Amino acid sequence: MxxxxxxxxxxxxxxxxxxxxxxxxxxxxxxxxxxxxxxxxxxxxxxxxxxxxxxNAQAQAMARGRTNVVGLVVHDIADPYFSSIAAGVMEAAEGHQVLVTLGSTLRRPEREVDYLVALRGQRSRAVILAGSRMDDSPVADALRREIDIFENDGGNVVAISQKQLPVDTVVIENRLGARDLATELVGLGYRRFGVLAGPDALLTARDRVHGFREGLGRSGVDLDPAFVVHGAFTRDGGHQAMSTLLDRIGELDCVFAVNDVMAVGAMAAAREHGLEIPRDLGLAGFDDISTLRDVNPALTTVRLPLEKVGATAFELVLSAAERTKPSTRRIKGEVVLRQSTRPSPA
Amino acid sequence: MxxxxxxxxxxxxxxxxxxxxxxxxxxxxxxxxxxxxxxxxxxxxxxxxxxxxxxNAQAQAMARGRTNVVGLVVHDIADPYFSSIAAGVMEAAEGHQVLVTLGSTLRRPEREVDYLVALRGQRSRAVILAGSRMDDSPVADALRREIDIFENDGGNVVAISQKQLPVDTVVIENRLGARDLATELVGLGYRRFGVLAGPDALLTARDRVHGFREGLGRSGVDLDPAFVVHGAFTRDGGHQAMSTLLDRIGELDCVFAVNDVMAVGAMAAAREHGLEIPRDLGLAGFDDISTLRDVNPALTTVRLPLEKVGATAFELVLSAAERTKPSTRRIKGEVVLRQSTRPSPA
DNA sequence: TCTCCGTAGGAATGCGCTTCCACGATAGAC
DNA sequence: GTCTATCGTGGAAGCGCATTCCTACGGAGA
Structure with a gap:
């Protein structure tokens, strides 16, 4: 048969x-x-x-004039931040007869444009740009231009992170989260802060620094720019930035790394330097990466429901047809105090 | 213009x-x-x-009779094991004018078949099955059947893990790695072992247990089946399995978790139970997940070059046309002793 | 019994592209 | 100088499918 x-x-x-x-x-x-x-x-x-x-899906696509392919573009699929978002997207896509094409810019944001072109060639019905927007006008302009073309072709674009483009966006409340975190840390009695800030051009990193400074300011605490060290958004970046800070570590009582991955690198650097956390120094991260929840001491951080972020982005893709104007969904973080910062004075 | x-x-x-x-x-x-x-x-x-x-890529595909789409099917993209492999694939794909379609079975291996059908519909030129093979005949039969059809359509299939299917395979030397690990652990003076074994049907998990037992045997050490606890291949699975073992923990001096993610869960469980690692108990994992390299105490484990695994799989895809017979590439692990086991007696 | 309408099935068209084939022109060989 | 390769170009077929249009058929109403 x-x-x-x-x-x-x-x-x-x-x-x-x-x-x-x-x-x-x-x-x-x-x-x-x-x-x-x-x-x-x-x-x-x-x-x-x-x-x-x-x-034959190609033939169907030709005859019907549309496909069931959705693009997902991340900066680094090995980064748990992105892989969690990807997992959320995949789960939401489950049962929707949609195939997800993965793009990885390998941390070169200008490659987003290339993927957009390739996905336009595939006649993808939508593309999710999961990475942070950049403060880089030439790149942003090129992206904006390519997005226009993509949409003019009938595709839908969803961004995750900052509302910087006139497209459907899942906004992550980095600023707010960092502000809340700062408030809590001050509440714990910390006063002299250092920040491992990530790349300055990365808006996600920058927003978190800004929010943190803002939160400190509201509590009457100053953040000395000399203690804000930029570095890569990775474990090694955190390690390196922390090492820089360690020269003047005596003047600090708490360090905020703008994401968990950096915080873990920083923790290693501190340990190598003979510092004990939280006794000698408080340390906080951002994201609450689940794989990292078991580091010891457990990281104080801002929990982001990353899988939900991915799922939300996918929902925006599905519902795009019913909308004419770009829609925005805001996702808030929630401060989680753990052992990497000193216990509440209460 | x-x-x-x-x-x-x-x-x-x-x-x-x-x-x-x-x-x-x-x-x-x-x-x-x-x-x-x-x-x-x-x-x-x-x-x-x-x-x-x-x-229009669809039209080109029709006219040319082939596409530049490669499928990558994993069990859970949020799992660092798979996201590392995915990163390797993406990096290798860079510059090869190939689009990668991601499939996630959400840890239901029978869904691999569904993806295979969908990818056949897309006329994917190849598909990489990144997940472990299962000891489950009905599923394996269905998969085998669908692979035949896929290949008969001109597609190429690459499996990662066990050489169980007549397709190009990147074999991961789980057995060998676990055996070496056992030898090293015995060398450190450990004698009474427990194993957090993962799901029994998962061949990757099973191979690691077998290899470990084999390694112990060669050193004249027995593994009591009562101390082999099965559980999910996840952090929580490790935590749970470890909790089971904790009742009789006095009889053990070292625990081997079949992957790092489980080991981290186990570490948390041990800590909650008041055990200090490695003082009270040695603990070892498998994979050397990079995100987890900074847990404290650092995990003794078997390093697997996962990105290379992904890259190798992709190379098999590219070179498939030149071969007629399935090719096999073996990837070996390397034991890495760290602080979660006691220092060498030397 | 005849007409009309609703319905199921088939033929034909076109989606955008690659590629085979044909054609004319130019260049090289005798 | 004519004859045959060679090369650049255009015409047109066809990839596999959805869909529109058309036809044939059957039942209902007159």
Missing amino acids: AEQPRGSVTLMDVAARAGVSLATASRALNGSTRRVGDDLRERVLAAARSLNYAA | AEQPRGSVTLMDVAARAGVSLATASRALNGSTRRVGDDLRERVLAAARSLNYAA
């Missing part, structure tokens, strides 16, 4: 085997406004089954 | 604007055996640029 002509089975093969026309076979398999008689439909389905027919 | 008709620009638009035929426009843009005169080629390229032309 499962004879298999060499090469792909086409709808014509199915139709021939069922003894019906192409049109009928198509209608039987995909449903349509038109109805197909029960006997014929059965014949077609049986034929398709026995031939292991899988409709 | 950048006027943009609404909807997609087609090759016909480009040809018309350049005042040449469709055939010439196609040849100028994509190269071909036939050459196009310099002046005409320039005209075509200029037209394409000014119209923001991006070739």
Whole structure:
């Protein structure tokens, strides 16, 4: 029953085997406004089954003029921040007959544009840009331009992070989260802060620094710019930035790393330097990466529901057709105090 | 210069604007055996640029009879094991004009078959099955059957993990790695072992347990089956399995978790139980997940070059055309002793 | 019995592109 | 100088499918 002509089975093969026309076979398999008689439909389905027919998605896309492909562009899929978002997207996509094409810029944000072009070539119905926006006008302009073209082609674009582009956006409240964190840390009695700030051009990093400074300011605490050290948004970046800070560590009582991955690097650097956390120094991160929840001492951080972020982005993709104006969803973080900062004085 | 008709620009638009035929426009843009005169080629390229032309990949796929899409199917993209492999794949794909479609089975291995069908519909030129094979005949049979069909359609399949299917495979030497680890642990003086074994049906987990037992055996040490606890292949699985073991922890001096993620969960469980590692108990993992390298105490583990695994898989995809027989690449792990086990007696 | 309408099935068209084939022109061989 | 390769170009077929349009058929109403 499962004879298999060499090469792909086409709808014509199915139709021939069922003894019906192409049109009928198509209608039987995909449903349509038109109805197909029960006997014929059965014949077609049986034929398709026995031939292991899988409709050629390219041909369907051509005929229908649309695809079921969604692009997901991240900066680094190995980074748990992005892989969590990706997991959220994949889970939301489950059962929606959508295929997700993954793009990884390898931390070169200008490559987002290349992926946008490639995904336009695929006639993707949407693309999710998961990475932080940059403070880099040439790149941003090129991206904006390419987004226009993509949308003009009928595609939908969803950004995650900052509302910087006129597209559907899942805004992550970095500023607010960092502000809350600062407030809590001051509440714990910390006063002299250092910040491992990430790349300055990365708006996610910058927003967190700004928010943190703002939160300190509201509590009447100053952040000395000399104690704000920039570095890569990675474990090694955190390690390195922390090492820089360690020269003057005596003047500090708490360090905020703008993400957990950096915080872990910083923790290692502190340990190598003989510092004990939180006894000698408080340390806080951002994101609450689940893989990192078991580091010891446990990181005080700002919890971001990253999988939900991904899922929300995907929902925006699905519902895009019903909207004419870009929509914004805000996702808030929640401060989680753990052992990497001293216990509450209460 | 950048006027943009609404909807997609087609090759016909480009040809018309350049005042040449469709055939010439196609040849100028994509190269071909036939050459196009310099002046005409320039005209075509200029037209394409000014119209923001991006070739319809679906149409190209139809006409050419092949695509540049490669599928990557993992069990859970949020798991650092898989996201590292994915990163390796993405990096290797860089610059090869290949688009990667991501599939996530959400830890339901039977869904691999569904993805295979979907990717066959896309006429993917290859698919990488990154997850462990299972000891589950119905599922394995269905998979084998679908792989046959996929390959008969001209696609190439690459598996990562066990050589269990007649396809190109990146074999991970789980057994060997676990054996070496056992030897080293015995060398450190440990004698009474417990194992957090993961799901029994998962061959990766099972191989590691077998290898570990084998290694112990070679050193004349027995592994009491009562101390082999199965559980999920996740952090929580490790935590839970460890909790089970903790009742009889007095009889053990070292625990091997079959992957790092479980080891970290186990470490948390031990800590909650008041045990100090490595003073009260040695603990070892497997994989050497980079995100987890900074846990404290640092994990003794078996380092797997996961990004290289992904990259190797991708290379197999690229070189598939030149082979007729399935090829196998073996990737070995390397024992890394760290602070979660006691220092060498030497 | 005849006409009209609703319906199921089939033929034909077109989606955007690659590529085979044909054609004319130019260059090289005799 | 004519004859045959060679090369650049255009024409047109066809990839696999959805869909529109058309036809044939059958039942209901007159």
